[in-house]
Amino acid sequence: MRFEGTASYVADKDLMIAVNAAIALEKPLLVKGEPGTGKTELARQVAAGLGLDLIEWNIKSTTKAQQGLYEYDAVSRLRDSQLGEARFNDIRNYIKPGKLWEAFVSDRKVVLLIDEIDKADIEFPNDLLQELDRMEFFVYETGETVRAKNRPIVIITSNNEKELPDAFLRRCFFHYIRFPDMETLQKIVEVHFPGIKPNLLRAALTTFFEIRETPGLKKKPSTSEVLDWIRLLVAEDVDPADLRGDARSALPKLHGALLKNEQDVHLFERLAFMARR
Template sequence: MRFQSTESYVAPEELIVAVNAAVTLERPLLVKGEPGTGKTELARQVAAALGLDLIEWTVKSTTRAQQGLYEYDAVSRLRDSQLGDPRVSDVRNYLRKGKLWQAFEAETRTVLLIDEIDKADLEFPNDLLQELDRMEFHVYETGETIRARHRPVVIITSNNEKELPDAFLRRCFFHYIRFPDAETLRAIVRVHFPDLEDQLLSAALARFLDLRQTPGLKKKPSTSEMLDWLRLLVAAGLSAEALARDPAHPLPVLHGALLKTEQDVALVEQGPARRPGW
């Protein structure tokens, strides 16, 4: 069971090695990188390439680790008992299975994506240590232990908003997705826009990479934003000439797809000659 690049996902060799190493070790793969570099999409492509079902758990600031296991709906059980509902005799009717439980009880091996783990509080990763390590957890309401039938391929993404605990990092195989070079970017674009003319592609890549190198940008445009920008260029029927740099108008055409803060727009609009330090 080995992962390779797919028709719709260009994976650098070092990323392929990381995925296959994590699968071999049966350790969670912790993936970090700039937002928009394809961390979430990686899990979907791994599932597709290995022929496995994907279970996605999107973490928010209010997410608790217990929700990944199960939740006990005591309020509904109390209400049903007052109404004389016979279901109250079995507590299992009030257990909501979380994403880990779904992955553990699956008939076949799955890919479990824990997306943006750094959005939760600092205790969240620690609260999952034993479950991800032993691949089992205890249900206190029923007294049973849920064990994984097949150890899932666990992929965890982080945007580096918070530092993760050492004990958690020790149990993961780590990979940082570097921003792709020009050649890889060109290959990524060709996957999504196979009919894009070479002249427009070269001009767009040059403009995009030049924009990313602007000193002082608060948020550099990502790969996904570049693809959105190209989609707009194609829809508008623009040519390579429309992307040529004009000192009188430093902002690229349709820049709203690439620059997402007013500070960055103002910075690029100044032009190199008027920026501090130039």
């Protein structure tokens, strides 16, 4: 079972090596990189490329590790006991399986995505160490052990908002998705917009990289943002000549797709003012 990329996802050689190494070692693949560089999409494309189902667990700041295993609804059981409901007699009626449980009991191998693990508190990764290592966990309410029928391919993404524990990192295969260079980004755009005018593509990417390299920029636009921007340029049939020149001399056309805070907008306005003077 090897991942060779897909027609709709441009994966460089190092990324494919990382995916296949994690599969061979049967370890979670921890993927870091700038927001918008395709970390989440990687899991979807690995599932598509290998013909496997995908189970997504999207992590929030309030997410607890236990929710990935199962949740026990003690309040509903208490209410049913007071109402004399027959379902009260079977405690399994009040246990809701989580995403890990779902992946473990699947009859075929799946891809399990744990997305943006760094959003949760610092103890979250540690609370999943044994479960991801042994591929099993114990259900205290029923006294049963849930074991993986088929070891899932686990892909974990992080935007590097906080450091992950060393014990957790030791159990993962790590890969950092670097921001694509001009040539790679061109291939990515051509996958999403086949038949795009070469002049427009060249002018748009030149302008985009000039924006990313502007000193003082608070948030550099990412791959997903340049794709949104180019989608607008194509839809509006923008003349490539309007995008040429020094991007620092004025706000780029349809800049709302690229610049996502007022500080960066003001930066370009100041640069434009200084250029006019």
